[in-house]
Amino acid sequence: EVQLLESGGGLVQRGGSLRLSCAASGINFKDYGMSWVRQTPGKGLEWVAGISGSGGSTYYADSVKGRFTISRDNSKNTVSLQMNSLRAEDTAVYFCAKFEAASTLGPFDTWGQGTLVTVSS
């Protein structure tokens, strides 16, 4: 069974930093692109960042470009999201999600349970 487990969420002040991690199990991790998606009651689901299976290609939503960095460690089956210069509007539940293949093309066939990030102003 494929499982994704996020960690690292919490309360942070505006302008601060936070690093989220997602540990994958039950898959040959390097064979799949990974992504972070966030959800707020007001804005719904928003794709944040994606990374290919090899880690060689990364993509970001305009709203986080230059502030967030996605990375992966295929030896540890983990994907991370480094979030800097956090803003109130970054407050959300952050989900780790798996693409169907090594690229970042396709739907998300597996999601983690999410981790809450709250940015205080």
Place this chain on the structure above:
Amino acid sequence: EIVLTQSPDTLSLSPGERATLSCRASQRVASTYLAWYQQKSGQAPRLLISGASTRATGIPDRFSGSGSGTDFSLSISRVEPEDFAVYFCQQYGTSPSITFGQGTRLEIK
């Protein structure tokens, strides 16, 4: 960016009735790049349909997807009690062109 607009915002039905949810795109979406998800309260989204009409593994055949171009729909032939949830459509392609609709809440009438 392709904007997806779902309708209705809320759909009130009784168990056993047929549900039809709509997803309209602001630009043409290649039909292989449209997905539907179900999300229950406090849970992560679950993939139901990809490629506009292909059910994901383990999804009951009462769920079906259709459409092309800018108009897509998700149908539930006979709504079961466990189907009451929020449904999202998503268009995807090479990142960063991933967007979601705002969701349709299917509630018990």
